[in-house]
Amino acid sequence: xxxxxxxxxxxxxxxxxxxxxxxQTLNVTPYRQQVADHRVNLVARLDGSPAPSEGGKILVLExxxxxxxxxxxxxxxxxxxxxxxxxxxxxxxDVKSGIACILTVLSRLAAERPDPRPTVLVAxxxxxxxxxxxxxxxxxxxxxxxxxxxPRVPDAIIVSEPTELDVVVAHKGSLRWKxxxxxxxxxxxxxxxxxxxxxxxxxxxxxxxxxxxxxIHQLASHPLVGVPTLSLGRIQGGMxxxxxxxxxxxxxxxxxxxxxxxxxxxxxxKRFLNExxxxxxxxxxxPYTTTPGMSDRINGDLAKxxxxxxxxxxxxxxxxxxxxGTNAWAxxxxxxxxVVFGPGSIQQAHTVDEWIEIDQLEQATDILYAFARSFVHx
Numbered sequence: 001x002x003x004x005x006x007x008x009x010x011x012x013x014x015x016x017x018x019x020x021x022x023x024q025t026l027n028v029t030p031y032r033q034q035v036a037d038h039r040v041n042l043v044a045r046l047d048g049s050p051a052p053s054e055g056g057k058i059l060v061l062e063x064x065x066x067x068x069x070x071x072x073x074x075x076x077x078x079x080x081x082x083x084x085x086x087x088x089x090x091x092x093x094d095v096k097s098g099i100a101c102i103l104t105v106l107s108r109l110a111a112e113r114p115d116p117r118p119t120v121l122v123a124x125x126x127x128x129x130x131x132x133x134x135x136x137x138x139x140x141x142x143x144x145x146x147x148x149x150x151p152r153v154p155d156a157i158i159v160s161e162p163t164e165l166d167v168v169v170a171h172k173g174s175l176r177w178k179x180x181x182x183x184x185x186x187x188x189x190x191x192x193x194x195x196x197x198x199x200x201x202x203x204x205x206x207x208x209x210x211x212x213x214x215x216i217h218q219l220a221s222h223p224l225v226g227v228p229t230l231s232l233g234r235i236q237g238g239m240x241x242x243x244x245x246x247x248x249x250x251x252x253x254x255x256x257x258x259x260x261x262x263x264x265x266x267x268x269x270k271r272f273l274n275e276x277x278x279x280x281x282x283x284x285x286x287p288y289t290t291t292p293g294m295s296d297r298i299n300g301d302l303a304k305x306x307x308x309x310x311x312x313x314x315x316x317x318x319x320x321x322x323x324x325g326t327n328a329w330a331x332x333x334x335x336x337x338x339v340v341f342g343p344g345s346i347q348q349a350h351t352v353d354e355w356i357e358i359d360q361l362e363q364a365t366d367i368l369y370a371f372a373r374s375f376v377h378x
Contacts, residue, residue: 011038012065012126019044019065019124022103026110028122031148033141039126041134043141045148046110048119053151057118059375060336061102061368062138063160064128064327067091074352086355094349097356098160098342099124101365108369116376118155121148128327132291135327139334153336156302156375158368159328162344162356163320165310165364169296169303169339170224170321173256173329175266176289178249179204179282185239185246194244198237200280201248207276208232208252211269219268222257224296224321228265229255255323258293294329294338296321302337309371310341313363322346341368 023030023044033041042065050056070077070090077090087097106122125134141147142154161168181201186194208230217227230252237248254269256262266287273282296303303319310317324346331338343364344356 011036013038013040015065016040016042016124016126019099019103023122026107028106028110031141033137033147035126035133035137039134041126041138041141042124043138043148044106044122046106046120046122048117049113049115052119056116057156057375057377058121058150058152058154059118059372060121060123060154060157060331061105061160061372062123062125062157062327062331063095063098063102064125064134065099066126066129067094067096068129068350072352073354075354077354082358085359086357087361088353088355090354092348092354092356093162093344094346094354095160095162095342097162097344097361097364100361101342101368102160104365105369105372109372114373118372118375120372121154125327131289132327132330135330139331139336142334153334154331155337157328157331157336157338158306158371159326159331159338159340160342161326161340162346162349163322163340163342164345165315165341165343165360165367166318166320167303167307167310167339167341168322168326168328169294169299169319170222170258171294171325171328171340172225172228172258172323173260173262173291173293174289174325175254175256175262175287175291176251177266177287178251178285180285181248181280181282183244183246183248186244188242188244191244194246197245197248201235201237201250203277203280204273204282205232205235205250207273208250210276211272215272219265220257220260222259222293222321225257225293225323226321228257228260229323230269256291256293258295260293262287262290262292291325292329292333294326294332294340298332298335299337299339303339305375306339306341306371309374310367313367313370315363315367
């Protein structure tokens with residue numbers, strides 16, 4: 001967190017380079033998957049005993065390399081200050097603490113080489129905070145003979161996110177897109193000669209608020225994550241205060257519950273607008289984010305097993321659902337049992353004074369290590 005980044009670098013590249021150095025010092029095999037320019041999924045492999053081809057387990061410990069921006073932070077985002085039993089800085093909670101956990105687990109396993117042990121893959125993916133392109137690509141490495149060359153999908157994947165040491169077994173997905181209204185520009189001293197796109201969008205916004213408040217909760221539900229939600233997060237319009245605006249844009253965030261189809265959800269909202277404000281022409285861009293929710297359909301045994309280890313370390317280890325999203329859906333969609341687990345609270349993620357309790361960070365590391373040691377048989 002507090003290392004200097006070379007000038008001119010972009011995205012996760014300095015983090016990837018640092019992780020590659022760590023993997024080399026641990027004498028484990030690193031694999032690289034180019035996702036985009038300056039964006040590389042990096043996976044370290046510690047072979048197990050017995051090997052997967054001989055019945056040995058395959059365990060993936062995953063965390064994303066990226067963080068949200070540092071704009072508006074009230075502390076030094078990169079100082080990694082330790083104060084009052086906490087580590088402070090951007091990514092302290094989401095999710096460099098998770099990377100620290102799994103690197104420590106890998107380091108201990110690589111040094112001790114217990115027998116038996118699972119084959120452990122430490123996957124550090126890119127672009128979780130926006131496009132989820134790293135998680136979408138990572139499963140392509142699994143059985144690629146030029147990459148990980150696994151004989152089957154992993155037996156267990158633990159995605160690191162702040163869960164307060166509970167086990168997340170289900171979460172919502174997201175659908176995000178932009179929509180526009182158009183008008184005709186004119187001088188603001190003669191507004192009647194123009195057509196105000198912001199006025200038109202105001203009617204769309206009012207209809208959207210009604211939809212979110214009265215209709216969306218009727219469309220679907222899940223016992224662990226609740227009902228879908230919709231939020232209008234951004235608005236932009238006009239070029240100057242003295243010009244009647246000819247365009248206005250809003251961005252919408254629609255949360256998808258497990259089992260929902262994002263295309264069906266999108267079309268339902270568009271039909272609602274057409275019926276509610278039929279005299280306002282609204283242009284919808286294709287969604288730039290579409291992620292399904294994570295279902296608890298195939299992860300029950302894994303969740304119980306991890307929960308038991310958590311309880312042995314003195315914590316409740318509840319199996320829960322959450323309203324936010326993670327990379328986990330990308331792996332359950334490939335039929336790999338996946339849960340989410342890690343230190344910290346989602347309430348601290350993305351905040352202006354982000355922090356993680358060091359004690360919980362250490363406890364999470366001990367739990368993951370104990371789980372990895374025990375994950376050798378059914």
